[in-house]
Amino acid sequence: MITPPDLTRLFSPRSVAVAGASATVDSPGHDYVHSLRVFGFEGAVYPISRSAAEVDGYPAFRSLDDVPGEVDLVISCLPNSAVLDLVAQCAKKRVPFLHLFTGRFSETGDAGAADLERQLLAACEAGGVRLLGPNGLGLYHPGGRIAFRPDLPREAGGAAFLSQSGNNAVEVALRGNARGLRFGKVANYGNGLDLTPARLLAYLAGDPDTTVIGAYVEGVPDGRGFFEALKLAAARKPVIIHKAGRTAAGAKSASSHTAALAGSTLLWSTAIRQAGAIEARSQEQVLDLMVAAALLPRAAGRRIAIVGGGGGRSVQSADAAEENGFDVVPLPDAVREQVRAKAPALADWVGNPVDQSILAGSGLSSNGLLELMLADPSYDLAIANVGEDWFLGRPDGGERLKHACNRLAAIAGNSAKPVAVVLGATETNEPEYRQVLDEVRDTLVARGLAVFPSVERAAWALGRLAP
């Protein structure tokens, strides 16, 4: 059985030293120090530099030995030739955690570099130093006031993300935040030598601050341990695994990237499912699943109500829902009678999905229908198409759209059943439309709704999470 390591002081260090710190803006040795300042890190920050007297306002030290206080975490921007010496210094000073941004190890394909990587791991194990990396950006944990890039969002939340790739971690953080995800513990573990994906996952499984976990993996050194940890985590919270390097070309590319051995796709898919986790096959799917898992309550079943958009969108929505395993339950009599009371001519025409275009002038809106359908025991969950392009073509379209979205936000926010909102990406050349679409999306997201750019993506994500 895998023993979850205690990574409290890795994600929330009380003091951080940056080895290879630099006064040169736009160098990693500067940016790691600068990020701590930007994020309001409250503990001691010790830049270590042979040349600079201070870095970003923090007095620098010549070596780790010279640092006066205790150090919970050392971040290394040194070249690979310096890392064994650094590990020795960490061991001597009893530094519990070392993160190596330093790369050029086994991922280069060079035999000497791979040998150095083996020595590195042995030295860390012998010295009692837990290692994150090498060849990774390290940590982004807004709650701990630490980040691998100063421009990442500062709002903290319960979404954890593990990533073998650094750029992918940055993209998920930025894009996820724009969709309402608030991140907790994010780690780009690179080559994952000591703190493997399995160990990181096992830690997050038991971390009370983590409510949903996403992970991007190209390969793992210890398959059995990984799936043990995955099972542990998935039993407690939603876990989404994006396994890349699924193809021969992808696996080849992965091995030159982070020295990961990518295994068989089918084996991975089966194991992910058996562990109770959910598989994503693209970053888009990771984000859609994390948004749905983090922002929506769980559905009790698969009977879906769909409203909004014109007739074409209704047909497309029904297709997407059924193709993702939902039951598009016809409008129940109770709801139909409520429609009849207000709009007799529509009562025998309107259905599920609700076609917004036939409601015009009836005194009924798709929001009104959504409210009726959510209140009916016939439905377990809903998808609400905003149908923004229809609004935009009308006078005061922006105001009408905002009004409808506010009403939708109130209905969805009060619902114990999950309601996914579909608002398209801002794809228009009209500057006025761009502004109103961005504004409406921001409002919906700020009110905590799960917003998807297409009904197909909404239905796909909901379909993976529904019982």
Next chain:
Amino acid sequence: MITPPDLTRLFSPRSVAVAGASATVDSPGHDYVHSLRVFGFEGAVYPISRSAAEVDGYPAFRSLDDVPGEVDLVISCLPNSAVLDLVAQCAKKRVPFLHLFTGRFSETGDAGAADLERQLLAACEAGGVRLLGPNGLGLYHPGGRIAFRPDLPREAGGAAFLSQSGNNAVEVALRGNARGLRFGKVANYGNGLDLTPARLLAYLAGDPDTTVIGAYVEGVPDGRGFFEALKLAAARKPVIIHKAGRTAAGAKSASSHTAALAGSTLLWSTAIRQAGAIEARSQEQVLDLMVAAALLPRAAGRRIAIVGGGGGRSVQSADAAEENGFDVVPLPDAVREQVRAKAPALADWVGNPVDQSILAGSGLSSNGLLELMLADPSYDLAIANVGEDWFLGRPDGGERLKHACNRLAAIAGNSAKPVAVVLGATETNEPEYRQVLDEVRDTLVARGLAVFPSVERAAWALGRLAP
């Protein structure tokens, strides 16, 4: 065999009468007249109204009979009860084309309305009046200065789109334009009673101004005719078919929308493929395919070069390429030796896909590699990941990003091989990032590049079009 109708005067009428015209802004009877003005329609415009003396500045007439000149097209916003009389007037005045925005026919599920629809078709056939609709928005043809909404893009081009659904036609027009598609003949044919999808398609097949055709269909009244027309069109230009109403729920919804009978999914897919057309299963796929077909040259084969983005993106790109049937050919020796000359340490490490992150400081960029790879006979086409999130985290990130994109546009623009560009959707909460991403995307699109929001979507679209 299907005989293509001559629809020249439908799409480019010399004079238009709007029956049921209205002085009330935000009513269809006003907007059809207003759109002609906004689009600079050069022929005569005749609003027909019992109450208004003029509509949007055009003098109104009491009836079609009162209109002095010839009328090529009548657009009807009248209630369904008035259409038989209107058809009689059109026949009397020898109006060749009638478009019925008027709805509430068979799509309501009402027997009386379905009967009226049958009488309507019979009257049109007897009177020699070709009918577009009923229950459709009608025409958007910027080249003919006519549009079913005044806010649609005015740039004209060769992309045709047929749509059973009105909202879907609007969305495709707006979103496609933002991605660089310039539209020619767009028709929302609604119930498609006389001018069926088959007849419209047969016309577009022979239309020299149409270079690529997309179509959204829920069902067709004459399957054999449709596939004959499809074969005819696909033999001459790329044709993309989005068949909705694929599921039981979707088909049910389709029948209440436009009275279309949706057939079996498998049968449709097979027939589309056999006709030489390409199937899309979402609006997103329609747009991706039309963008690729309209903006890129045809690839000679499936050997793909991939550049840009970090290691994670490289792995994901390789997966996407191989999963869509491409051969991710290793970097050929000739290119590798050119790399060696500039960056010896990278020569045995860099591969295809090119990982941008390992190039830093080498004097080589992924644009440089792209240029070398496109010039090499080993490759038939390329995908270029912009890798925007990496740029944005750096000082002057916006300027660097713009510079790299300009270089990319020059390389892709000069290439006889197709190059798909991947720039993510603008998903960030940083106002500064939003602005630069929108600006960079606009520039790439304005320079005629095919831009996709994810590598998976790029690879999917390219994969459907490659030989």
